[in-house]
Every structure is written in C-alpha cells, then in structure tokens.
Amino acid sequence: MDDILPHFLRIGGDTVTAQLPATLPITRGCPYAPPDEHRRLRDEAPIQRVTLPSGETAWTITRHEDIRAMLTDPRFSSDRRNPHFPLLAKGQRINTGFRASLIGMDPPEHGPARRKVVGEFTVRRMEALRPRIQEIVDQHIDAILAGPKPADLVKALSLPVPSLVICEQLGVPYTDHEFFQLHSSRLLSRLTPPAERKAAIDALRDYLGELIERKAQEPADDLLSRQLEQQDDREELVSLAFLLLVAGHETTANMISLGTMAFLERPEDIRKIQEDSSKTLPAVEELLRYFTIAEFAVSRVAVEDVELGGVLIKAGEGVVPLSNLANRDPEAFDHPEELDIERGARHHLAFGFGAHQCLGQNLARMELQIVFDTLFRRIPGLRPAVPLDSLPFKDDASVYGIHEFPVTW
Template structure:
C-alpha cells in the first residue's frame, strides 16, 4: 500500500466522552494496520487490548524516543539533545535499575503517609473556592494546583515556581508547538532543575530528590544528570495527567447526577469509580509509542525492525472482548485491567499517587459542594485538542 493510500489517523476527539469513530473503525476492521499521522509519517497502529499488552511487554519493542523512527504526534520532531535520556526512554538493561531506584517513593505505604497532607491541600483549595466569587474556574482553582502542589512537595520543588514549570510543561506536551519552542522549554526546565538538584546536594531536605541524593552518596558519587532527568519526568507527569483527570471526572459526574449520588451515598465506591473514570477517559490515549528493534509478529501482522507503532490505549480500554458494554460509564465495573497507566515495564510509576489524589478530590469536592455544576452550557466548554494529554482548558463551575 502506498503512503497516499494509507488512512490518516485523526487525533482530535469529536466528543470528550467518546473515542473517534475512525479509531473504532480501525479496531473493527484491522486491529493492527498502517496509518499516516497528521505530520505525514506512516506508522503501525494497534487497537486491541490483547495486542497492545503484547507490544508493551515485549522487549523487542523499544521506548527510545530519540530513535528517528519513534512515532510522535508532534508536527515537528525536536532536534536531538545531549540531555540524559529520561526513564521512559530507557530500554533493558538500563531501565530496570533506574526504575527500581525510585520505585520505593511510590509504594502504597508511602502514599498512605501522604494522605493527610493531600487531604489538607484539597480542603484548603476548596475553602478558597467557597470564600471567593462565582463562577470559578475549577482548572485554576483546584484541578491544577492540587497535583502541582503535591508533586512539588514530594520532589522538593518550590511551589512558588509553579507557573514557570506549568508554562514550559504545556509547551513540551503540545502536538503543535514548533520544535525549537519545545526544545527551549526543555532546556529551561532542565536548567532550573539542575540548579535545584545542585542546591540539594549542598543542603538536603526531606524530599524525594534529597533522599535519592543520599542513597547515591552512600554507594558512590551523585548521578547529577540522572537526577535532573528523573525530576524533569516526574514534575511534568506528576501534575499534567492528574489535573486533567480531575476536571474531566468532575465534568462527567455532574453530567450523570444519578451516578454521582451513588458514590456520595457510599464513599467506599469511589475507589472503583476512579478506575472506571481512568478507563473511560484514557487521557493519554496516544502516548504509548514504540519502535521495533527486530521483526515481530503481533496479531498475525509482521512489524519489521525499525518501524514505529502506536498503541491506542483508548481503543484497548473500549475493547468489547475485555469490557462488557465498554462505552458505558459503569462506576461499579471494578476493573483494574485497563491500560490508562500503560502496561509492562514502563507502566506509570506514579499511578498509586494519581489514584489517591483523584479519590480524595472526588470525595471531598462533592461532599463539601454537593450542588456543584457547570456554569456554562456544555457546548461552550473548551478542551485540549492539541495536547498529548487530553483535558479541559478551563471549567467554569458554580453551585
């Protein structure tokens, strides 16, 4: 099939709650097939739950985003960088030790210890909402500052600088930002974090970065570039994804008052509801790219060495062979086999933290402001159609 005959993969959602019809068509007609990205590159795309799990757990597929064949949605590929590869860019054998070094910071035990502080942060921001004028933009008042403040405190990043890193992170994950703009933001954020790590080497505090520095000093020298790279990844991933999930979850729950009432009456259902909301939205639907290091047969199709492949997690999470009535928002589904956090060796490091933040926000927000609702018609809401992580630009609410 010539490149001209290959269908173009649409990126923009036509509805916040529903995958694009062309994505469904791909899964139904050709679960693994070639598509053209909006930037003109031709790659493979996988759409079934089974095939995507196989791809994400197969070491013959590389996560190296610096490979020129790695699939990207950016209209321009950023120029090569001399910066240390991030954790999500590493393959075995380098990936395992690097991940294990920081994995202990995100255990359930560590998250339980964080719960009182996260609850305090959420309460303080809801206090401010209740004391201020209405309507209020939920994104700026709650969705963004809560995970931003949490990840800042976890890493030891001064929250006073949050506007700086939020501005640069939004550029970095934009699909339409020019390559030079993305690279300037990467360098600015890396420079900032380099100065922060340097300061913590001299004056450690009680935070993730300082603990990593201390562990490294006990066995040798500080891996300065490695710490900066890790901080860069955690800082961006730690607030962008959860912030967008808070807004979208709030939106859909206000659209379904009967479902909201069920978890208001029984907060024990919130844990399961969070899993279903993660599956339902799959906000990083196209973030799971890989490039084949060898010829691999998946689903009866051979992906050749050097070819890129996108794993459409949104389609995996709506796969009717895995999820009954997959397009229905069923807060009692209780399924944790969704791929919202990816799968395999690179499964999201901070998933326990994200779950905890979502649970606390949902329970607290609707307990304290039970009449919360959108302040504008649904048609006037603005969504992040050009970002790698889907979400809302703003969400005016009132009560």
C-alpha cells in the same frame, strides 16, 4: 503495503497512483468517545499502517490483548531517541539535551533505574501522604467557597492540587509553579513550534539542574534529596525530575477536570459516592479507563522483526497503540461504551502495562479519590456555569483535558 512505496508507480508503461496509508486523526471529536476514524480502523483490521500527522508512517494497534502483548515484548523499544520512534506531530523530533528518562529506557538500563525510585511510590508511602493531600484539597475548596462565582475549577482546584502535591514530594518550591506549568503546557501542545519547544525544554532542564545542585549542598526530606544519596549521575536525576514534575501534575489535573465533568452529568453517580465512599476508587478506575487521557504515551518502535496479532512488524517500524479504543474493546470489557462507576475493572491501559507502567499510579488514584469525595461532600450543589459542550478541550495536547471549567454552586 510497505510505506516506502513511492506516490507513483510505473506499471506496463502507465503511471498509476499508489494507495498510501490513511492519515490517523489524533483530535477527539467528543470527550466521551474515540474518533470515529479510529473505530473504522479497528473494524477494517486490528493492526494496520497509517500516516501520522507528522507525515511519518506507523502501525496502529486497536485490540486490548495485542497492546498488552506488545508492551511486554522486549523487541519493542521505548527509546524516544531512536530516529524511527513514531512521533505524532511535526517538529517533535528535537535534541532535548536530557539523558533518557524512565519512560524512554530499555533493558538493561531501565530495571535498575526504576528500582532506585519505585520505593517512593509504594502504597504505604502514598498512604502516609493522605493527611497532607486532604489538607491541600480542603484548603483549595475553602478558597473556592470564599471566592466569587463562577470559579474556574481548573485554576482553583484541578491544577494547583496535584502541582502542590508533586512539588512537596520532589522538593520543588511551589512558588515556581507558574514557571513550570507554563513550560509544561508548551511541551505538551502538539502545536508548539520547534524553537519554542526547545526553549521550554532548556528552561526546565536548567531550572531542575540548579535545583538539584542546591539540594546537593543543602539536602532536605524530599525525593530529590534522597535520590542524591543513591546516585552521582546528576544528568540522570535531572531527567527523572523532569519526568516526575511534568507527568505528576498534568495527568492528574486533567483527570480531576474530566472526572468532575462526567460526575456533574451523572448526579446519580455523585449520590452513590456520597452515600458510600467505598465506591469512589472503583469510580476512579472507570473514569481512568473511560477517558484514557495519555492515549499515545505507550508508542514504541520495533528493534527486531516481530509478528503481532498475525501481522509482521519489521525492525525500524513505529507502533502507535490506540489505547483509548483498546480500553473500549468488547473482548476486554462488558458494555465498554458505558460509563459504569461500579465496574471495578483495573485491567485498563490508562497507566500503560508491563515494566513501564506508570510509576505514580498509586498517588494519582489517591489524589482523585480524595478530590472527588471532598468536592461533592463540601459543595453538594456544584454545577457547570456554562454548557458542557462549550468547554475548551485540550485537542492540541498530548494529555487530553480541559483548559477552563467554570463552575458555580
């Protein structure tokens, strides 16, 4: 039923209530599984209309195959500035003042913009960073072992490691990490009031703009300085820096915490990677599939009428793929509800798919591999200091994770 129907219809002189789309829940009741309501949507119809918590309506897609088809169809736009782009929470549709970043660009602008920076994230360049990432991880584990028990894994390891790595890569002073972590967390929370969200955006934009101006005067061996050699558009570079800085630490940090939690519940999997480090990367892929922490990052809006999965989606209608559910699609994965670190399936949607697939995925994989190998080798007796079901999960955030994770050994 078209979402523009009124709440009440006049039929034969009588007033009846129209059936409106069900509201889509976006809070996970369990860190290990999609909401039951999402499963019911899939069982009823793989593609159907829902009401978002923002009050807007959109199509949900639940099948792995349909989401991949949508993400490679140019008739679906990534442009967050489109007034019909589906937003999950109220107050998110504000003028950020940023140019469109890679995540929100469409052809023909997207291809050239991505090519300018993609060389910074090749497997070869990431491997060159491996010794430094290993050093950073070891330093933080040294500090954990020398400090008091229990320790907060999030504060001591999960957040600082990827933050320091992305800061060094971009050329952002790590001494400013509390500033950008604070504003990033406000931006990613769906509960942040619009005025606070706008203030956080303005603060980060001003900070990055000033940093790039300094680098223009005093270039260094870092990504932002090298990008200045390729382009004169400072506003575009500020948007790129914003995307890489926020995404570059928040996503990996949350996967470190959630992955460690999953491992600690499965000591037999810890033994597997301790005995054979070649099993760590497949384990990382499985954890990425299993948690799918940026589930709604691949939302789109149709710019033309499109038939997808036998359903007509009209121009101007938003589409919200339920990637967490699609990553448990039995047509794409055998026994998808099981966490199997030897599955070896890399066709999951945790990094998206198509032209907008996550730019930093090679870096994320390597950071997670190094962290898990090092953490369980150096602290083999690591264990939770509180019941896992008491952990404060980021139910309010656009990137799922854990706020605090007390551990001991």
